[in-house]
Amino acid sequence: MNRPPTSAPGARGALSTHSVFGAPCWVSLTSRDLEATQDFYGAVLGWKWLRGALGDHFRTALVGGVPVAGIAAVASMWQMAVAWTPYFAVPSADEAASRARERGGTVAVGPISLPPGRAALLADRDGATFGIWEGELIGNWEAWRQAAPAFIRLHTRDAFDSAIFYGEILDWATDRPGACEVHYESGEVWLRNRGDVVARIESGALEAAPDPTIRPHWQVHFAVADVSACARAAEKHGGSVLRENAEEAVLRDPDGAQFTVTSRRER
Numbered sequence: 001m002n003r004p005p006t007s008a009p010g011a012r013g014a015l016s017t018h019s020v021f022g023a024p025c026w027v028s029l030t031s032r033d034l035e036a037t038q039d040f041y042g043a044v045l046g047w048k049w050l051r052g053a054l055g056d057h058f059r060t061a062l063v064g065g066v067p068v069a070g071i072a073a074v075a076s077m078w079q080m081a082v083a084w085t086p087y088f089a090v091p092s093a094d095e096a097a098s099r100a101r102e103r104g105g106t107v108a109v110g111p112i113s114l115p116p117g118r119a120a121l122l123a124d125r126d127g128a129t130f131g132i133w134e135g136e137l138i139g140n141w142e143a144w145r146q147a148a149p150a151f152i153r154l155h156t157r158d159a160f161d162s163a164i165f166y167g168e169i170l171d172w173a174t175d176r177p178g179a180c181e182v183h184y185e186s187g188e189v190w191l192r193n194r195g196d197v198v199a200r201i202e203s204g205a206l207e208a209a210p211d212p213t214i215r216p217h218w219q220v221h222f223a224v225a226d227v228s229a230c231a232r233a234a235e236k237h238g239g240s241v242l243r244e245n246a247e248e249a250v251l252r253d254p255d256g257a258q259f260t261v262t263s264r265r266e267r
Helices: 034-045 093-102 141-147 159-170 227-236
Strands: 024-030 048-051 058-063 066-072 083-089 106-114 117-123 129-135 149-155 181-185 188-193 196-202 217-224 240-244 248-252 258-263
Touching: 024 129, 024 149, 034 048, 034 058, 034 066, 034 227, 066 141, 083 217, 083 258, 093 106, 093 117, 093 129, 093 159, 106 129, 129 217, 149 159, 159 188, 159 196, 217 227, 227 240, 227 248, 227 258
Parallel strands: 024 066, 083 129, 149 196, 217 258
Antiparallel strands: 024 083, 048 058, 058 066, 106 117, 117 129, 149 217, 181 188, 188 196, 240 248, 248 258
16 A cells, blocks of 8 residues: 655645645555556656655656655555555544444555554545545645646446445535535535535436446546647557547546546636
8 A cells, every 4th residue: 555645745844634634735655566557647647756755666746846646565564456546535544444344344454553643544445445534634635636636536336325425424515614525516426625626526327226247446637738749748658548539538547547537627
């Protein structure tokens, strides 16, 4: 597990998950080949790299000097899936993990102490993987939100059931200061934080029965200036394009991890 922060949260004066919680606060990627991963995402998304505090297998991606994502080349070593994982800010990792267990979720790793905080890797009732982080966030959380993902989207079998599951774990739609708002918009459940859409949950048509063929998962969407240029760069550097239109493309990196590039106009 690539800890969400260091290289990211932990900067002096950073906000903590005790004041901002329930919203996505970091994304990380497990990979097999660190150098190939750096080359690919550097070419596709223009990322620069900072050596991670956890050792040679870890890197932090930078955009304009802002830490935006973590890379952990541990998929083979730790027998983990190659995938992008979002982390959500919580006031207490132990409490959130307990809530997940009580509601039928799975705690795969943790909670474990990773100064300056605590983290855990979980799966919801349908198997979608996500992380939680308790502690200091990146030094400028608003800068991370603008520089990194446009949003994350959960593809699942029942959007409303999933929204209830995550809401009860992450305190969505409560009266606590900083809590995320939940709305049904454009055929999806939308999560808003301070007015911005930070996550979406979709499961198809409103009255349709849950689709048993869907493999529930969180998809990370990165905001880019030129979707087509990113897709061509992905193909050139060993990745593939799964779907593409003028505003969005679903890409796969050379290790097999999927992510989406979304036009900044569509944020």
